[in-house]
Amino acid sequence: MGGHIRLWNDYFSENPTYNQSMFCRRFRMNKPLFLRIVSSIENGVPYFTQRPDATGRLGLSALQKCTAAIRMLAYGCAADALDEYLLSQKTYSGRLQQLLNIGEHRGFPGMVGSIDCMHWEWKNCPTAWKGQYARGSGKPTIVLEAVASQDLWI
Numbered sequence: 001m002g003g004h005i006r007l008w009n010d011y012f013s014e015n016p017t018y019n020q021s022m023f024c025r026r027f028r029m030n031k032p033l034f035l036r037i038v039s040s041i042e043n044g045v046p047y048f049t050q051r052p053d054a055t056g057r058l059g060l061s062a063l064q065k066c067t068a069a070i071r072m073l074a075y076g077c078a079a080d081a082l083d084e085y086l087l088s089q090k091t092y093s094g095r096l097q098q099l100l101n102i103g104e105h106r107g108f109p110g111m112v113g114s115i116d117c118m119h120w121e122w123k124n125c126p127t128a129w130k131g132q133y134a135r136g137s138g139k140p141t142i143v144l145e146a147v148a149s150q151d152l153w154i
Contacts, residue, residue: 004061012063027067028074038066055098116146 010017011031023031041048042062050061060068071077096112103111119141125133133140 004064007063007067026074027070029070034066034070037070038063041066113147117143120144 011023012035016023018026020031023034027034048062048065051059053059075081099112100110103109108114119135120143122133122140122142125140130140133142135141
């Protein structure tokens with residue numbers, strides 16, 4: 001929620017931090033057009049409506065999602081380059097602490113998630129593929145990965 005409020009105060013409030021000229025430079029369009037796009041998408045595309053996540057907390061607002069999408073298109077950048085309005089440090093820290101507490105309660109102190117890999121001998125590997133899947137032993141193996149995270153424990 002902090003990211004939405006910060007975004008609103010910076011660009012859309014009565015006295016925004018950044019003026020109309022700065023808005024046009026950052027989003028490559030004027031504010032009324034941007035807000036019309038947000039409204040249309042929010043009402044027509046289910047992904048852009050704000051919904052609670054698995055823990056019951058509200059996810060990103062339509063304004064945040066549209067801001068990210070439009071800035072990605074305008075600048076050709078990755079989503080994680082836009083974190084200033086998508087993530088609130090307080091929210092992230094709180095969620096991380098919650099995951100650490102759950103891990104500790106289940107006997108895994110300090111674990112947020114875990115990934116483990118192992119090579120498994122592939123006895124029926126096609127002859128033509130054996131060279132691609134062989135390691136130092138000369139026997140073909142495939143890599144099995146196991147992931148454990150909070151999402152899988154609920």
